[in-house]
Amino acid sequence: MLEGKITNLRPLDLEDLERVYKWINDREVTRCLAARYPLSRKDEVQWLDNGPPNSFAGGVRLAIETKDGVHIGNMDLTEVRPEDRKAQMGVMIGEQDYWGSGYGTDAIVTLLKFGFHDMNLNRIWLHAFEFNDRAYACYLKCGFQEEGRLRQHYYTEGRYWDSIVMAILRNEFDALHVAAEEAETVGV
Numbered sequence: 001m002l003e004g005k006i007t008n009l010r011p012l013d014l015e016d017l018e019r020v021y022k023w024i025n026d027r028e029v030t031r032c033l034a035a036r037y038p039l040s041r042k043d044e045v046q047w048l049d050n051g052p053p054n055s056f057a058g059g060v061r062l063a064i065e066t067k068d069g070v071h072i073g074n075m076d077l078t079e080v081r082p083e084d085r086k087a088q089m090g091v092m093i094g095e096q097d098y099w100g101s102g103y104g105t106d107a108i109v110t111l112l113k114f115g116f117h118d119m120n121l122n123r124i125w126l127h128a129f130e131f132n133d134r135a136y137a138c139y140l141k142c143g144f145q146e147e148g149r150l151r152q153h154y155y156t157e158g159r160y161w162d163s164i165v166m167a168i169l170r171n172e173f174d175a176l177h178v179a180a181e182e183a184e185t186v187g188v
């Protein structure tokens, strides 16, 4: 288990099926992800059951829980490239009641710390759709920088949308978060 300040990150389990099924069929959630098609329980069982174990080569898939054990979302590191020391991050708080309360930021910072300090990654990147202002604000807060826009990269709801490429490097993470943690520890 990875411990953040207000979240814990644990491996996903078959017992998470009903929540994962609900979230992946909630259009308010999936419109923010590249997840266009409704998925069945069987699809989700397959997704939960057939993934490789968390590892460097296989990537990392985790459940996001509040400190009192409520499973509110999932996140992952995929497309891990050993030569480039890079991976792509995905995150979904599926429980809408928990949006905008800092859980995403805490979970992301916790996963970034694991990616940089335990997996020895150097670059973690992602895509965010241009309409996803909450995600964009959250990623900026975590230290991601906008690197460019893929124009009309995604089609949904009757039109094309740009996709924003964002990334954070290990030295940027350390400058922002490790320095802040050290200052907290010494009470500055």
Ligand SMILES: CC(C)(COP(=O)(O)OP(=O)(O)OC[C@H]1O[C@@H](n2cnc3c(N)ncnc32)[C@H](O)[C@@H]1OP(=O)(O)O)[C@@H](O)C(=O)NCCC(=O)NCCS
Pocket: 028, 029, 032, 033, 073, 091, 092, 093, 094, 098, 099, 100, 101, 102, 103, 104, 105, 106, 127, 128, 129, 132, 133, 134, 135, 137, 138, 141
């Ligand atoms: C994106 C997501 C992970 C962010 O997690 P979260 O817990 O909701 O975000 P946080 O509360 O940590 O931070 C959100 C920030 O955006 C701000 N925000 C919220 N709604 C906003 C909006 N409509 N426009 C601009 N900023 C907004 C908040 O004020 C907060 O910043 P602050 O702490 O400086 O005030 C989560 O909302 C989510 O999973 N949404 C659905 C799926 C999704 O979008 N996944 C990401 C795909 S790229």
